[in-house]
Amino acid sequence: xxxxxxxxxxxxxxxxxxxxxxxxxxxxxxxxxxxxxxxxxxxxxxxxxxxxxxxxxxxxxxxxxxxxxxxxxxxxxxxxxxxxxxxxxxxxxxxxxxxxxxxxxxxxxxxxxxxxxxxxxxxxxxxxxxxxxxxxxxxxxxxxxxxxxxxxxxxxxxxxxxxxxxxxxxxxxxxxxxxxxxxxxxxxxxxxxxxxxxxxxxxxxxxxxxxxxxxxxxxxxxxxxxxxxxxxxxxxxxxxxxxxxxxxxxxxxxxxxxxxxxxxxxxxxxxxxxxxxxxxxxxxxxxxxxxxxxxxxxxxxxxxxxxxxxxxxxxxxxxxxxxxxxxxxxxxxxxxxxxxxxxxxxxx
Amino acid sequence: xxxxxxxxxxxxxxxxxxxxxxxxxxxxxxxxxxxxxxxxxxxxxxxxxxxxxxxxxxxxxxxxxxxxxxxxxxxxxxxxxxxxxxxxxxxxxxxxxxxxxxxxxxxxxxxxxxxxxxxxxxxxxxx
Numbered sequence: 429x430x431x432x433x434x435x436x437x438x439x440x441x442x443x444x445x446x447x448x449x450x451x452x453x454x455x456x457x458x459x460x461x462x463x464x465x466x467x468x469x470x471x472x473x474x475x476x477x478x479x480x481x482x483x484x485x486x487x488x489x490x491x492x493x494x495x496x497x498x499x500x501x502x503x504x505x506x507x508x509x510x511x512x513x514x515x516x517x518x519x520x521x522x523x524x525x526x527x528x529x530x531x532x533x534x535x536x537x538x539x540x541x542x543x544x545x546x547x548x549x550x551x552x553x554x555x556x557x558x559x560x561x562x563x564x565x566x567x568x569x570x571x572x573x574x575x576x577x578x579x580x581x582x583x584x585x586x587x588x589x590x591x592x593x594x595x596x597x598x599x600x601x602x603x604x605x606x607x608x609x610x611x612x613x614x615x616x617x618x619x620x621x622x623x624x625x626x627x628x629x630x631x632x633x634x635x636x637x638x639x640x641x642x643x644x645x646x647x648x649x650x651x652x653x654x655x656x657x658x659x660x661x662x663x664x665x666x667x668x669x670x671x672x673x674x675x676x677x678x679x680x681x682x683x684x685x686x687x688x689x690x691x692x693x694x695x696x697x698x699x700x701x702x703x704x705x706x707x708x709x710x711x712x713x714x715x716x717x718x719x720x721x722x723x724x725x726x727x728x729x730x731x732x733x734x735x736x737x738x739x740x741x742x743x744x745x746x747x748x749x750x751x752x753x754x755x756x757x758x759x760x761x762x763x764x765x766x767x768x769x770x771x772x773x774x775x776x
Numbered sequence: 777x778x779x780x781x782x783x784x785x786x787x788x789x790x791x792x793x794x795x796x797x798x799x800x801x802x803x804x805x806x807x808x809x810x811x812x813x814x815x816x817x818x819x820x821x822x823x824x825x826x827x828x829x830x831x832x833x834x835x836x837x838x839x840x841x842x843x844x845x846x847x848x849x850x851x852x853x854x855x856x857x858x859x860x861x862x863x864x865x866x867x868x869x870x871x872x873x874x875x876x877x878x879x880x881x882x883x884x885x886x887x888x889x890x891x892x893x894x895x896x897x898x899x900x901x902x903x
Contacts, residue, residue, distance in 0.1 A: 597844070599844045599845050599848070600809070600844075600845055601809065652844065652848065654844075690881065690885065691885075692885045692888065692889060695889065696888075717844075717878070720878070721841055721878075723841070729873075729875075730840075730841065730873075730876065732875050732876055732877075732878075733877055733878070734875055766787075766807050766841070766843070767807075767843060
């Protein structure tokens, strides 16, 4: 196809092709190089989600970015060039397909760029994984917001021989949820950083803060947050956990166990606080509900706790982000993601 | 108004409210980004129903999935249903997929917080 593009219109720059493989999009610049950029991936996803078989992004005068996806092909061809020049070529290439198109205006493009820039900035606020290195033998972070960024967030904070790991799941998706997430994270940190209180007591304090926040700002009552908080004390060999809707699964070396929490435990003053004596080889997993709420490749059944159990049993043999992604993608197939999805795995 | 019927969308639930018959069903998927507006119409209609002469109200919830924004709206709907108890006999059926413990637990949470009895009904598959 690329050769045919060049034959038909040599002056256009062929960026490459996107191919769906297990719902991942790869831009193949040539036979040996695969790259993914969020900008190109977004264009391709929009194309795949729409009924159109090509999308034209008007960048500025006489410059456009074009992705087209003939229904008879499995790859998206990405081109850069002037829109007027491109159309005859597109029609020639799409001769056997009904030609439908979507054009994104310059203004819309600006909004999209602004969104992407916001997303990049927000992504940079997430902690670097290096903080975990001294504490864990192995670990991985799977972070897949529904959009570029979302209401899920995680945070690590080291204090001498202790490390605190926070997983939060805010109501909503996208930049709005992410902004709420940042505000929530600051509130969480102010309650938990260097606190002398027991974890669950700090969690009650946090939810008091949240109530006060709603009252003070008369904010939308939809703002809410589920949390899972782990503090690992390396020198003492202990791990504390509390949560309000986010569970902790752990492998104690013999079996996989679950510490369940519910958001309603805050209201009922029944928060779970568990202190475990831990040792080498044990594994710990936190996840947001987007992981287990994902529907399967038939869009019929959720992964659920049973599905997660299978994945975790595999991870107990040895952490593998690759295996995790492979399993999740195989389950999900082409079915769309419906929620922010975060999974944290640690091995001592 | 005798009926409130809303067809299920790709990400929005179906609604079948029969006000004369006193039966109210809602279910499917609720992954609405801005669910307040959607659920407010249901809440308002239940508020208006409280003054009707029908003495019984049977509610059936058959959700296969809802996001957290929708969950809060459904809870608000439940609170409106709770108010009906002063005037009517209210029955709530909460269906859940037998493998979906989370959906069962959400129903249990609603039951607990609102202090209303729910009939929890397990199904093989909510198609």
